Amino acid sequence: MKAGSLAALGAGLAPLPAWAKGEAVEADLIVYGGTSAGVAAAVQMARLGKRAVIAEFGQHMGGLTSGGLGATDIGNRGAIGGLSREFYRRIRDYYVTTYGADYPQVRECSEGFHFEPHVAERVFKQLLAEAKVPVFYGQRLKSVKKSGNRIKEIRMEDGRVYRGAMFLDATYEGDVMAQARVSFAVGREANSVYNETINGIQFGHPNHNFRVPVDPYVVPGDPKSGLLKGVVAEELGEQGAGDHRVQAYNFRMCLTNVPENRLPFPKPNGYDPDRYELLLRYLQAGVWEVLRLSSRMPNGKTDTNNFGGFSTDNIGRNYDYPNGDYHQREAIFWDHVTYQQGLMWFLANDERVPPNIRDEVNRWGLPKDEFQENGGWPHQLYVREARRMIADVVMTEHHCRGKVKAEDSVGLAAYTMDSHNVRRVVKDGRALNEGNVEVGGFPPYPISYRSIVPKESECANLLVPVCLSSSHISYGSIRMEPVFMVLGQSAATAASMAIDARVSLQKVDVSALQARLSADGQVLDWTGASGGGKVEAIDPKSLKGIVLDDADAARKGPWKASTVAGNRRVGTGYLHDDNNAKGQLSLSYVPELPEEADYEVVLISVPNANRATNVPVSILVDGKEMALVTVNQRLEEGNGFTSLGRFRLPKGKSTTVTISNKDTDGYVVADGIQFLRA
Numbered sequence: 001m002k003a004g005s006l007a008a009l010g011a012g013l014a015p016l017p018a019w020a021k022g023e024a025v026e027a028d029l030i031v032y033g034g035t036s037a038g039v040a041a042a043v044q045m046a047r048l049g050k051r052a053v054i055a056e057f058g059q060h061m062g063g064l065t066s067g068g069l070g071a072t073d074i075g076n077r078g079a080i081g082g083l084s085r086e087f088y089r090r091i092r093d094y095y096v097t098t099y100g101a102d103y104p105q106v107r108e109c110s111e112g113f114h115f116e117p118h119v120a121e122r123v124f125k126q127l128l129a130e131a132k133v134p135v136f137y138g139q140r141l142k143s144v145k146k147s148g149n150r151i152k153e154i155r156m157e158d159g160r161v162y163r164g165a166m167f168l169d170a171t172y173e174g175d176v177m178a179q180a181r182v183s184f185a186v187g188r189e190a191n192s193v194y195n196e197t198i199n200g201i202q203f204g205h206p207n208h209n210f211r212v213p214v215d216p217y218v219v220p221g222d223p224k225s226g227l228l229k230g231v232v233a234e235e236l237g238e239q240g241a242g243d244h245r246v247q248a249y250n251f252r253m254c255l256t257n258v259p260e261n262r263l264p265f266p267k268p269n270g271y272d273p274d275r276y277e278l279l280l281r282y283l284q285a286g287v288w289e290v291l292r293l294s295s296r297m298p299n300g301k302t303d304t305n306n307f308g309g310f311s312t313d314n315i316g317r318n319y320d321y322p323n324g325d326y327h328q329r330e331a332i333f334w335d336h337v338t339y340q341q342g343l344m345w346f347l348a349n350d351e352r353v354p355p356n357i358r359d360e361v362n363r364w365g366l367p368k369d370e371f372q373e374n375g376g377w378p379h380q381l382y383v384r385e386a387r388r389m390i391a392d393v394v395m396t397e398h399h400c401r402g403k404v405k406a407e408d409s410v411g412l413a414a415y416t417m418d419s420h421n422v423r424r425v426v427k428d429g430r431a432l433n434e435g436n437v438e439v440g441g442f443p444p445y446p447i448s449y450r451s452i453v454p455k456e457s458e459c460a461n462l463l464v465p466v467c468l469s470s471s472h473i474s475y476g477s478i479r480m481e482p483v484f485m486v487l488g489q490s491a492a493t494a495a496s497m498a499i500d501a502r503v504s505l506q507k508v509d510v511s512a513l514q515a516r517l518s519a520d521g522q523v524l525d526w527t528g529a530s531g532g533g534k535v536e537a538i539d540p541k542s543l544k545g546i547v548l549d550d551a552d553a554a555r556k557g558p559w560k561a562s563t564v565a566g567n568r569r570v571g572t573g574y575l576h577d578d579n580n581a582k583g584q585l586s587l588s589y590v591p592e593l594p595e596e597a598d599y600e601v602v603l604i605s606v607p608n609a610n611r612a613t614n615v616p617v618s619i620l621v622d623g624k625e626m627a628l629v630t631v632n633q634r635l636e637e638g639n640g641f642t643s644l645g646r647f648r649l650p651k652g653k654s655t656t657v658t659i660s661n662k663d664t665d666g667y668v669v670a671d672g673i674q675f676l677r678a
Helices: 036-047 082-099 104-108 117-131 175-179 273-284 326-349 355-361 472-478 481-501 510-519
Strands: 025-032 052-055 141-147 150-156 161-169 217-219 222-227 294-297 301-304 409-413 417-419 423-427 430-434 437-439 445-448 546-549 554-556 560-562 574-576 586-589 597-604 615-621 624-631 641-649 655-660 672-677
Touching: 025 036, 025 481, 036 052, 036 082, 036 117, 036 481, 082 104, 082 117, 082 481, 141 175, 150 175, 161 175, 161 481, 273 326, 294 641, 326 355, 409 481, 409 510, 417 472, 481 510, 597 655, 615 641, 624 641
Parallel strands: 025 052, 025 161
Antiparallel strands: 141 150, 150 161, 217 222, 294 301, 409 445, 417 437, 423 430, 546 672, 554 586, 560 574, 586 655, 597 641, 597 672, 615 624, 615 655
């Protein structure tokens, strides 16, 4: 991957529409940002009979959805409607049409929610072409011109000007919003700001932290020798206190183990092995988990995300990104490229890394047929959070938990309140990650229309469906790509209605807006009747691979048996811990594997709002733990089938998968386990 401008990451410029260079581009809706939200907004505006254009900073359509995040983050599939749901159905249709309904690629696309990056961009461009939406690539915002409380035009660095009745900021950074002088926040609010409980500084959460003590000092045991790279000399601070820090970014890597399509991991310019010394000590302590959150995509590919104490998140290196200029952001972007490519190079090549780990990593590589202009590396940095607008309604933890309900709903969110770590510090002589939060257990909830439009005094013709008005911890639940598409479509509908009624966005008739959204298939309220939830039981013999029912497992402790049809996935019943006797129950599956091979291990359990979000599942070989995976049994993703990862497992009965209820925060369910030859 060659160094260069952020905006240059991608194919050459697409042919521009009919506007001559230097001539102003005019439309009813100017969309800045070709993210999934931007595409949905522009397509919806066109379907409503109005003109929309997209000005995109880079060279691709779809943002993170086409930039590596192929394993869609979903709290509940039934909460996804409208154009967002249409997008995923088109993904599935593509795989069915291309491969046939019975091929593995179709099963692996999981009803359209798992896909290859190039397929996602293909579908986005298909939607735009059908709607005849012009797209301008390589557009770097320079300025926003306002008259009173309305935006008149936005100007790019190349001199191009965009004028419209309405503007929509679909960027992950909120650049139009900021230049329009709309109020926003960056970082974590203190719990006291909105009377929340899990905002601000957060430590003590077990997930994505070091599972064994790891010495953070250059000379082990000697604080005077200084700290290893990546560890900062800061006080831990007070739980719940606010600060400027931003949750970590990374790239959602698309990897492949298909030899003829596999490129070796590149050694980046500026590679520094000292950045991984802490990881080396973690590996030497016996913990290997970097690639454990690799979700299978069609055609032998993955979506690989951060997992564990030291992984692909470049912790603490992005604080200046949200408000940074292009030069600062580019430097941060390339630092993340160098860090993550260097991580993979280190794991694949450094002779200090245990040979079995190097062998496993080298079975993977970057796909030749994805991100071809970048040698297989994603073009989109995962900007999990940047600026967040402050509007008349701020979405908070209370909305997520259902204590406050937005009656002016324009879509639903459903994911766990989720924040990645923000820094790595020292506590009691060992490395500690701070900032991770994963709290769920609530049903889908409405998102307020007033949270996607600014205060009227600040701007009357701007919509912000991505950097919407939300606290840090609430944003962690809302910030999912399907939700951004939902909000993009709803925002465009509101823009169209405001134009027709000749009113500001803040004075749009919300009842009429909701009626139109419902007619277009949006889900605005949650009764449980619109999807997700109940599934029918499956005969284990009908599933591929080796499948063990809960009846085949060895139990420890007083598990409760149930035969409720809607709550079982395989067999005639399932087991649960009754949300009791924590730490006393475990259940172990021992398969008889026909040969030594790579197997994907899949935990089977029907999701439900009362399930635990932190179920520990260990994979052992000959009694030695190979991996410990934490499973959120509340999530709808996978329809009850949760991949624990891929592992090299021996022939015979040497493998044990154990599920326990130690320190879990809800009901722990055991229904079955599946071993698929990878």
